[in-house]
Amino acid sequence: MGILRVLSKRGDDNLIWDEKKLQENDSEALAAVHEAERIFQKERARGSMAFRVQTGQPPQRIDQFDTTAEQIVMVPRVYGG
Template identity: 65%
Template sequence: MGMLRIMSRRGDDRIMWDSNKLETSNPEAVAAVQEAERIFKEERMRGATAFRVEPGKPVERIEKFDRTAEQIVMVPRVVGG
């Protein structure tokens, strides 16, 4: 399973897709990844930072959406005030 988590004031929103079904071009999995890619790009344009989170590995900052990642966490730009 892949997951995009978007942190916000409400907590976090999640979009999940089945990587195995994605390989077989399952329409639901393809639609979920397309939505995740759209949100990823939109959040990056707003200044959010993205991290790939994998068990047993260090967290890695990423610049491009990776549909093979187990989990991507989007953290919005922090504005002081």
């Protein structure tokens, strides 16, 4: 299972896809991945940073959507003053 987590002032929004079903060209899994990619690109365009999170490994910053990631966490740009 893959998860896209988008952090926001509401907490975090999640979108989940099943990688095994994706490899089988399951229509629901394909739709979930297309939506996750759309959200990923939208958030990156807004300045959010993306991190690939894998069990037992430190988070890794990524610039491209990765369907094989356990989790992708999108962190919005922080504005200070």
